[in-house]
Structures are given as C-alpha cells and as structure tokens.
Amino acid sequence: MSAAREPIAVIGTGYVGLVTAAGFAELGSEVWCVDIDAAKVERLKAGEVPIYEPGLEELLARNRERMHFSTTLDGALEAARLLFVAVGTPPTYSGDADLSAVHAVVDAIPASDRHALVMKSTVPAGTGAALARVMGERGRGALQYVSCPEFLKEGSAVKDFMHPDRVVVGDSGGWAGDAVVDLYAPLQAPLVRTDVASAEMVKLASNAFLATKISFINEIANVCEETGADVVEVARGMGLDDRIGPKFLQAGIGFGGSCFPKDVDALKQLAGNSGYHFQLLTAVIEVNDLQKRRVINKLHRHLGSLAGRRVALLGLAFKPNTDDMREASSLVLSARLQADGAQIAAFDPVAEEQARALVSGIEFAASPLDAVRDADAVVLVTEWQQFIDLDWAEVAAAMRGNLLVDGRNALDSDTIRAAGLLYEGIGRR
Numbered sequence: 001m002s003a004a005r006e007p008i009a010v011i012g013t014g015y016v017g018l019v020t021a022a023g024f025a026e027l028g029s030e031v032w033c034v035d036i037d038a039a040k041v042e043r044l045k046a047g048e049v050p051i052y053e054p055g056l057e058e059l060l061a062r063n064r065e066r067m068h069f070s071t072t073l074d075g076a077l078e079a080a081r082l083l084f085v086a087v088g089t090p091p092t093y094s095g096d097a098d099l100s101a102v103h104a105v106v107d108a109i110p111a112s113d114r115h116a117l118v119m120k121s122t123v124p125a126g127t128g129a130a131l132a133r134v135m136g137e138r139g140r141g142a143l144q145y146v147s148c149p150e151f152l153k154e155g156s157a158v159k160d161f162m163h164p165d166r167v168v169v170g171d172s173g174g175w176a177g178d179a180v181v182d183l184y185a186p187l188q189a190p191l192v193r194t195d196v197a198s199a200e201m202v203k204l205a206s207n208a209f210l211a212t213k214i215s216f217i218n219e220i221a222n223v224c225e226e227t228g229a230d231v232v233e234v235a236r237g238m239g240l241d242d243r244i245g246p247k248f249l250q251a252g253i254g255f256g257g258s259c260f261p262k263d264v265d266a267l268k269q270l271a272g273n274s275g276y277h278f279q280l281l282t283a284v285i286e287v288n289d290l291q292k293r294r295v296i297n298k299l300h301r302h303l304g305s306l307a308g309r310r311v312a313l314l315g316l317a318f319k320p321n322t323d324d325m326r327e328a329s330s331l332v333l334s335a336r337l338q339a340d341g342a343q344i345a346a347f348d349p350v351a352e353e354q355a356r357a358l359v360s361g362i363e364f365a366a367s368p369l370d371a372v373r374d375a376d377a378v379v380l381v382t383e384w385q386q387f388i389d390l391d392w393a394e395v396a397a398a399m400r401g402n403l404l405v406d407g408r409n410a411l412d413s414d415t416i417r418a419a420g421l422l423y424e425g426i427g428r429r
C-alpha cells in the first residue's frame with residue numbers, strides 16, 4: 001500500500017476502535033490510537049490483543065510499525081487531521097445512550113481548524129448537530145464533524161472492515177467528509193454520502209430492523225410451538241423470498257450483545273423524547289426479554305421443580321466467536337436458574353474470564369464434557385462450532401438426565417435423538 005495514505009487517530013481502542021485502527025493501518029495509514037484505559041494501552045504496546053476477535057491478532061502484528069498507542073491525545077493531534085471516535089455509548093438507566101465518553105473526547109480536543117471528529121460510536125440522531133452547537137458556543141466551531149457509523153459484527157469484525165456492505169458518510173460539506181471517503185475508497189464498498197442526521201439514523205434504524213427480524217421470527221417460533229409447525233422449515237420457506245432473505249431468521253433465545261439491546265432502546269427513547277411513541281420497538285424489546293425466559297419454562301415442563309437440579313450451559317458469550325458478555329442471554333438464564341434453585345455448570349471456549357466478572361454462584365467447567373457431567377439438562381446457549389461438533393453420545397453418557405434444550409436451533413435434532421437425548425428446540429416439532 002502507498003505510504004501517502006492519510007494518517008489518522010482512533011480514540012477508544014475497543015472492539016470497533018481497534019479493528020478500525022488495524023484496518024486502516026493495513027490500508028497504509030499511520031494510526032495513532034488513544035485510550036484512557038492505561039492497562040489496555042500497555043498491553044497493546046507490548047503486542048498483546050486485549051479482546052478476542054478472529055484475525056485481529058495477525059492484522060495487528062502485520063501492521064505494528066504503523067500503529068502507535070497512547071493514553072494522551074498529543075501525538076495524535078499533531079500527526080492526524082481525522083480523529084475517529086470509537087468510545088463506548090452504553091445505555092443509561094432511562095434507556096437513552098450515555099454520551100459522557102463522547103463528550104469527554106470533545107472536551108479534550110483543543111480549538112482547531114485543522115481537525116475533524118469522525119464519529120464511529122453509535123449515537124442518537126441529532127448528536128452531531130448538538131455537538132456542533134456546543135463546539136460553536138465554546139469558540140471551537142471550526143472543528144469539522146463527520147458521522148461515519150460502524151456496522152462491523154463481533155466475531156467477523158476484521159472481514160467486515162475489509163469487505164463492508166456499505167460505507168456511510170454524513171457531513172455538511174468541507175474537507176473532512178471527502179477525506180473520510182478517500183480513506184475508504186480502496187475497499188470499493190457502496191457509498192452512502194448524506195447529511196449527518198441521516199447517517200446517524202441509518203445506524204440506529206439498521207440495528208432496530210435486524211432486532212425486529214429476530215423478535216419476529218421468535219414470535220413465529222412461539223406460535224409454531226402451539227400449532228405443530230417447525231420454525232426452521234418456516235424460516236427456510238420465508239427466507240427464499242428475496243424480499244425477505246434468510247438472514248436473521250434463526251429463532252432462538254433472543255438477541256443480546258453490546259449493540260442491539262442498547263441501540264433499540266436508544267432509538268425508542270430518542271423517538272419518545274421527541275414525543276413519538278415507537279410502538280413496534282416496545283414490542284421487539286418485550287418479546288426479546290420474554291424469549292430468554294422461555295427456556296426456563298421448557299426446563300420446568302420436563303423436570304418439574306428445578307431446585308437441586310443440575311443444568312449445564314454450553315456457551316456464555318452473547319454469540320459465537322467473541323468473548324463479549326455484554327447483555328448475553330446467559331446472564332439472564334443463569335440468574336433465573338439460580339433463583340429457581342438449580343445448580344449450574346457452564347463452559348465457554350473464550351468468554352470465561354469476562355463471565356467470571358459478571359456471574360457468581362456458577363461452576364466454570366474446563367471442557368464441555370466437564371460441564372455436562374451429571375447434568376439433568378443441557379442448554380445450548382451460544383452456538384460455538386465446537387458444541388455443534390460434540391460427540392453427543394459421549395454427552396448423553398456423561399449426563400444424569402437426558403434433556404437437551406437447543407437455545408439456538410443450531411443442532412441436528414436427529415443426531416441428538418440418535419444419541420439418546422430428548423431434543424427441545426425453539427419452535428421446532
């Protein structure tokens with residue numbers, strides 16, 4: 001790649017920031033990474049990768065000489081004009097996005113007509129306009145602002161950076177929007193060049209739509225259970241319609257993660273703050289909350305009281321190929337099971353460390369077989385390939401009972417039954 005690529009700064013080196021930084025370094029930019037987490041910065045400087053994301057370690061290693069890590073902005077401000085902001089925007093108690101980290105970044109940037117903020121963090125529509133107003137009031141109106149929302153998925157983030165479905169750039173004219181478009185040009189992705197508020201809304205609306213699709217198929221699954229239909233067959237039949245498409249039509253125990261729950265809530269609150277009642281999203285959220293608890297009903301139906309019963313959870317992360325535990329369905333499940341008196345053993349290939357910080361009172365097993373040993377029931381919570389490939393006859397032999405709840409409809413029911421287990425999917429015959 002050419003050495004003439006624009007140098008950039010990335011503020012916040014989490015899942016989005018680190019992948020974005022490494023991705024742009026791979027495309028040839030010098031990248032100054034800034035994070036307030038000093039321990040994380042030290043690890044990055046030492047060549048360690050603080051998160052689990054397939055392909056990221058290799059990408060960082062390959063581009064190490066172009067990447068600089070610091071806890072302060074000084075070097076970044078000197079070297080780069082484009083300051084990508086990728087700090088967290090977690091939910092507040094009210095459901096609105098907490099923009100305090102974004103404000104901290106804005107406050108730390110001095111008056112400048114040379115720099116632009118490029119917002120990668122997911123923020124409510126209207127944030128760019130609000131920040132521009134604040135910066136204007138503080139005599140820093142010359143700082144440019146670009147909304148460039150991120151659509152990468154944990155677990156395939158590196159691939160998603162390199163092959164995005166689209167790049168969205170929202171600005172109000174000026175050099176910075178063009179510079180961001182140039183940075184992404186080698187990826188040859190469809191470009192949506194628009195205004196700031198629309199770019200912000202593309203992100204929220206996309207996540208809300210995907211979450212709606214999941215809650216929709218989950219409700220269909222629940223109706224299938226009442227009517228004798230099989231949701232896997234139904235979803236296959238629906239998904240072949242290219243107006244619908246097969247993705248996000250897998251019924252299961254609901255969505256989690258650091259984005260969908262908070263972004264759906266944030267859009268609902270954003271609408272509510274403007275006086276609009278977003279009824280559909282209220283239902284999407286409620287369906288998702290209830291869906292996580294339906295597994296408990298299935299366990300009760302087969303086992304009666306769960307007091308003293310041993311339940312094995314296979315998978316803890318909110319989805320496969322990540323160690324992210326934010327809003328993972330396993331958190332709700334383990335809390336509900338413990339409240340009902342069950343003993344829980346759990347195994348996850350990579351998320352144990354994160355889970356230990358969030359869950360207490362459960363046994364962390366060293367392997368899937370250790371987790372299922374003497375279990376009355378096994379629940380597949382996260383569809384890691386390792387679980388799909390398990391020797392289920394071996395699992396059946398290690399268990400005390402014979403109930404398998406496939407919380408992701410990821411297993412072949414015939415294989416499970418052939419192993420001597422009782423298969424319970426979500427919305428399956």
Ligand SMILES: NC(=O)c1ccc[n+]([C@@H]2O[C@H](COP(=O)([O-])OP(=O)(O)OC[C@H]3O[C@@H](n4cnc5c(N)ncnc54)[C@H](O)[C@@H]3O)[C@@H](O)[C@H]2O)c1
Nearest residue numbers: 012013014015016035036037087088089101104121122150
């Ligand atoms: N994780 C995803 O899959 C994903 C996908 C698309 C968009 N997003 C959005 O991107 C943003 C970041 O998400 P994430 O998952 O990477 O978060 P994260 O929590 O993994 O990382 C955020 C990082 O920002 C750092 N930080 C906080 N305040 C800072 C400050 N003032 N200065 C410098 N660094 C600071 C934190 O220490 C942390 O390392 C969020 O708005 C999120 O909604 C996330």
